Amino acid sequence: MAQKVQGTEDLFGGYMRAWQHMTDVARELFGSYGFDMIETPAIEQVDTFVHGIGESTDVVRKEMFRVFSGALLDNMLESGSEKGLKPRQRMAMRPEGTAGVVRAAVENNFVPQGGAPKKLWYAEAMFRGERPQKGRLRQFHQVGVEWLGAPDPAADAECIIMLMEFYKHLGFGPSGLRLMINSMGDAACRPAYREKVRQFILDHADEMCDECRERAEINPLRAFDCKNEHCREVMADAPLVHQNLCDECAEHYAQVKRYLDEAGIAYVEDPTLVRGLDYYTRTVFEVEAIGGGVGAIGGGGRYDGLMELEGGKPTPGIGFAVGFERIALALAAQGVSLEGDEPSCVYVACASPEQRDAVFSATLALRQAGVRTEADYQGRSLKSQFKQADKHNACLCVVLGADEVASGSATVRDMSTHEQVSVPMSELAAHVAARLA
RNA sequence: GUGGGUGUAGCUCAGUUGGUAGAGCGACGGACCGUGGCUCCGUAGGUCGAGGGUUCGAGACCCUUCACCCACCCCA
Secondary structure, eight states: OOOOTTOOOOOHHHHHHHHHHHHHHHHHHHTTTTTTEOOSEEEEEHHHHHHHHHSSSSHHHHOOOEEOHHHHHHHHHHOOOOTTTOOOOEEOSSSSHHHHHHHHHHHTTOOOOOOOOOOEEEEEEEEOHHHHHHHSSEEEEEEEEEEEEESSSSHHHHHHHHHHHHHHHHHHOOOOOEEEEEEOOOOOTTTHHHHHHHHHHHGGGSOOOHHHHHHHOOOOOOOOOOOOHHHHHHHHHSSSSGGOOHHHHHHHHHHHHHHHHHHHHOOETTTTOSSSSOOOEEEEEEEEEEESSOOOEEEEOTTTTTTHTTSSSOOOOOHHHOOOOOOOOHHHTTTOOOOOOOOOOEEESSSSSHHHHHHHHHHHHHHHHTTEEEOOSOOOHHHHHHHHHHTTTTEEEEEHHHHHHTTTEEEEEEETTTTEEEEEEGGGHHHHHHHHH
């Protein structure tokens, strides 16, 4: 039997409705904050991700699905190298949303010199070549926002407020989430801090794991996240970012916190919070679901240097992304289901096959009146048709039998009260539509 | 990439020291034949993931393979 690709899922039924519900909530909430929807291509040039996400990150180094045309791939296999390919021939499936949106912003000049900020949101599939496990797929879905051209710390705070509001609308209780924030500094202070941490690790190299020694050169800040207990102990004495922020970054961070306090947003400051994508500057944040065992269900931050990395003019930016699959798991762990029932409908039944044509006419009229209508297409008995009506969540059942057809009427049964009324066929659609309204 | 686990009816699973498969739920049908959700009765569904081996005989044992799940890493 044909099989789906590892780590991918078919979205259908209640699960599909859950994803749609999430995007509906996003459209409404983000729309009220002035965000417009954007859809960027699922494939981009590799360089778009390398420049944005960072060459040293795991996401870029080993998790991107590279894409080549068949002919190109044959040539590469023959020559044993992808050298000589033009940049636009080197493509990858997007592993996250920000790089592509920022690329689109550069290309379409969304934020012209002196122009107003651009606020965008998206709901798309992302692709990462990881081993699947709980809350981790190779093709998964994210909803995210990007707010470009707004350096004000109010933007950071509003982003976080909107994110927390989003979780609330999806059904998370106030105690079900933990928001963590941090500042990573900027081009003025991060390099020096990074060097301090690098030096610290090198000074304690003999006490730390191999991985952390490697991290010293590649991404020293990541050593704070090491799972090795001893490394954690050592890193507890490492210089913290808060004492090493430049004045501008310190004030920005303080202002963000003041705004969050005013909005009544609970947060935990985590000086070791280091997001895995290199483009972040200053404010970073992450949201964890308490229980459910899926870890982070959303995160984001400021990326004031990213537009330049993608070849645009210096333009500040901030955004976040949340994972649909993980949110569904986390909510389920808290006893909340995102999955909706099949919407209710009107079922048209016939007492015997002689009335099949009348059923056809009635369904036609009902659907033209905008009513979600179901009928039998297997020649089932009337009893069985009623069972089907139940399965389809019918609120009304229209019955057409010999008597009804003879008198030009229809029997309309209310499925919950069992009340039945006779309605002239010519008024059926209007009658049903009125009762559903 | 590393480590652990599981693959038996549509679903969740049981299958005892090897004797060619069962339950619950679901589906379908029926309970005086133009009326559902409850109850009762009945019916149908399985190349036991795939291939090979040991054996008189394997769902159970061995090998190979595929798929999925979980954990590490990293992240949503």
